[in-house]
Amino acid sequence: LSKMAFAMTNRQYYLYPKKPFTILVEGNIGSGKSLFLNHFKRYPSMKVFDEPIHAxxxxxxxxxxxxxxxDPEKWGFSLQSYIQLTMLEQHVKPIKExxxxxxxxxFSARHCFVEKLMKDGMLTQESAAVLDEWYKWIINNVDIPVDLVVYMRTSPEIVMQRIKERNRQEEKNITYDFIKDLHEIHDTWLCDTKTDTKKLPLVILDGNVDKNNMEQEFRKYDSYIMDCIS
Ligand code: TTP
Structure with missing residues (x-):
């Protein structure tokens, strides 16, 4: 891919022969992932998949x-099974951009959220094994290309503040301890050399930047991403 990708027209996309360059945006709940993704929606050469939270x-x-x-003990398995399916759907969806x-x-559904439920004793070993067997089958049998992981690293204090401000009704009882633990789990996952995502190129962004300055912060990554692609 060349720097020209930013400027490609719709017609050129259909003629584009290669697999897309795939970027995963990761980070704690409320860390600012959507804000970062929104920044890239303006470029017609980029297809941005929002998280399927509506599903x-x-x-x-x-x-x-x-x-x-x-009731995480009762429903954690059902949610994570369904999240695994919706993520897979997005990974394999063909795009023209x-x-x-x-x-x-x-990967983060498995290494962060399933991990957290297991750690908290909210998944039986049997349920965890079923999720794991599905996960292993998928990553060994389905082509899930990843070229870059962007880790939006935000302090648990700021994350808590943002979660309170956005006031999603499902998240109203989330505690600081939960968020702090999930923050550490993300850190461990992305820095741990033993997981199946260890070899992925990683860029860590400072998610603590004030909302008003974020746009400016993100603009710096336009050229970073272009350099990775070209
Ligand atoms: P996030 O995927 O972290 O999305 P977000 O909207 O909080 O991101 P940001 O503010 O950074 O843009 O979480 C969405 C919700 O889904 C959150 O309540 C956590 C939950 N969730 C799970 O319970 N299990 C999962 O595997 C995933 C991916 C999310």
Whole structure:
């Protein structure tokens, strides 16, 4: 891919022969992933997939996200099974644009959220084993290309503040300890050399930047991403 990718027209996309350059945006709940992704929606050469949270809130009419927060022991398995499916759908979705952005991935669902439920004793070993068998089958049998991981690293204090401000009704009982633990789990996952994502190129962004200055901060990454691609 060349720097020209930014300027490609719709017609040229259809003629574009290669697999898209795929970027995963990761980071704690409320860390600023969506803000970062919104920045790239302006470029016609980039396809940005928002997280399928609407699906998690309406799986055959059931709000699995809400159920999980109300009773993680009962609903954690159902939510994570469904999240794994919705993430897989996004990973394999063909696009015509040369650059693909995804908010989160099948990897963070497994290495952060399933991990956290297991750590908290909210998944039985049997349920965890079923999720794990599915996960292993998928990553060994399905082509899930990843070229870059962007880690939006934000302090748990700021994350808590943002979660309070946005006031998602499912998240209203989230505690600081939960967020802090999830922050550490993200750190361990992305820096741990033993996981299946260890070899992925990683860029760490400072998510603590004030909302008003974020746009400016993100603009710096336009050229960084272009350099990775070219
Ligand atoms: P995030 O995926 O962290 O999305 P966000 O909207 O908080 O991101 P940002 O503010 O950085 O743009 O979480 C969305 C919700 O889904 C959150 O309540 C956590 C939950 N969730 C799970 O419970 N399990 C999962 O595997 C994932 C990916 C999310």
């Amino acid at each position: 998690w809130r309406d799986c055959g009419g059931h709000n699995l996200l809400d159920l999980m927060y109300k 040369p650059i693909k952005f995804m908010e989160r991935s099948i």
